[in-house]
Each structure stands twice: as structure tokens, then as C-alpha cells.
Amino acid sequence: MATGGQKSVASILLVLNLVLYFIVTAIASWAMNHGIQRSRETASNLSPPVQLFPIYFPMGNAATGVFILFSLIAGVVGFTTSLTGLQNVSSWRVPSLYAAATSSLTSWALTLLAMG
Template identity: 50%
Template sequence: MSLGVVKSLVGFLLLLNFCMFVIVAAIAGWALNNALDHTYSTGSGKPFPVGFSPVYFPMGNEATGFMVIFSLIAAVVGAASCLSGLHHLRVWTAHSLASSTASSMTAWALTLLAMGLAYKEIHMGGRNAKLITLESFLIILCVTKLFYILLIHGGFFGGNYCSYQDTYVATTTTTAEPQKGSTTVTSSV
């Protein structure tokens, strides 16, 4: 594949992933806000009711709270990894590949964790349309983030990256002070 095609596909996947991570953050943020507005209020000195869970969500099932929290974390890390990927797309060197890959793989791992909790929530049932949308976006994000990681590594192994030696500029430096009667000693590094 030519460099232009690879960079175009990477750019498209970055934009797609960033938009999807923003949507996931918005839906998970709504669910967390809704849960915080409807949590138990016991007052001072009163004990918590039996069966109280600190991750209580009035919608969904027992897995909803964990899925929403991990979805929020995955969305924030994923959006940040897209910004790192944008820098990599701009400079496209082996050095920027390392930071882009590290942040992308971290975001992908967190998205996989949230997707696993989404599978558990799907299996348990009893969720509303917004949670079904959140689950769908998590599943799609796992696939598109994996394609992005494979694509930037495919470009690397295809030889489309310049190396450190390609960007290095040699300079001439003086290694010692010249003494009377001697010639100047220089070396190129």
C-alpha cells in the first residue's frame, strides 16, 4: 500500500474513533449523572439499606454501574489516544509511532474491558435504549481501534517510516583547543 493510502485510512479511523469515543463519553456521562441524581439519601447517622451498592444505577442491571464507569475511563483515554495519533499522522516517524501505539493499546485494552462488561450486561438483560447504544458503540470501537493499531504497524513494517539516521544532520566540532604549531583536529559526528 502506498503511504498516501495508509495515511488516509489512518486519518479516517482516527476521526471515526474520536467521534465514537466522544459519543461513548456523553452517554456514559448521562448514565452516571442519572445514577447520582437517583442514589440513596440516608441522611446523617442512618445506616445504609440492605443490599446497597456504591455503584447503584436505577436503570439496567447489576453490571450497568461497572460498565458505565469503565466506559467513561475508556472514552477519556481513547479520545486522548486519538490526539496522540493525530500527532503521529502529522509527523509519521518511527519515534511518534511508539507514543501513538502505547496510548492506543492502552485505550484499546480499557475499551475491551468495558466491552466485556457490556457483554455481561447484554447477557443479563433489562436495559434501556441508551444503554443498548452504549454497548453497541463499545463493541464497534474495539474493532475499529484494533484496525487502527494494525494499520499503523502495517505502515511501519512496509517501510514507510523514516529512521533516526535519515533525519540526523552531521556537524563538525572541535575536539581540543589548538596549540601553537599544531593543526586543528576536527571530527564529524
């Protein structure tokens, strides 16, 4: 069905994708944790509309929290998509490759959303 070269290239790209999504997830989770820990002390001095939100991010502007949340979701979905893609490439059947393509398109769409 496919040559060994196609499987090895797909596997290398999926491992690279796995590592990059892990880095995105780690940075976004750190930023979310930093925002949660600093919310109480930073937002206590601000005007009342800002105090209504449960998480206030001391870095960036007002849209930072939304992008951090989308980045965290895209990182987790991309990481799991890469893991399932590696499993689908190892079996290398047409239905499993269609499933891998569909999940990777979903992950790509979430990544575009997280980029803003």
C-alpha cells in the first residue's frame, strides 16, 4: 500500500508535532496558573467591572486570557491528535488514515483559532 519512506516521514512529522504541542501546552498552562495565582492581589486594586471575572491576567491586555485559554485547548487537542496519529500511522489502513486526517484538521482549526 505505502512505502516505508512515507511511514517514516509521517512518523517523524508526528513526533515533531507532538513535541511542539507539548511545549505549547506547557507554556499555556503556566500562564493560566500564573493568572489564577495573581488574580486576587492584582485585581483588588482595579475598577469593579474587572473584578467580576474570576481570572485576571497581569500580563498582556484584556484579550490575553482568551488567547491563553484557546492555546491551552489547542495544545491538549493537538497533543492527543498527534498521539492517535502515531497509532494510526502504525496500522496504516485507509479508514484509520481518514480518521487521522479528520482529527488533524480539527486540531489545525483550533490552532488557527488560538493564534488569533
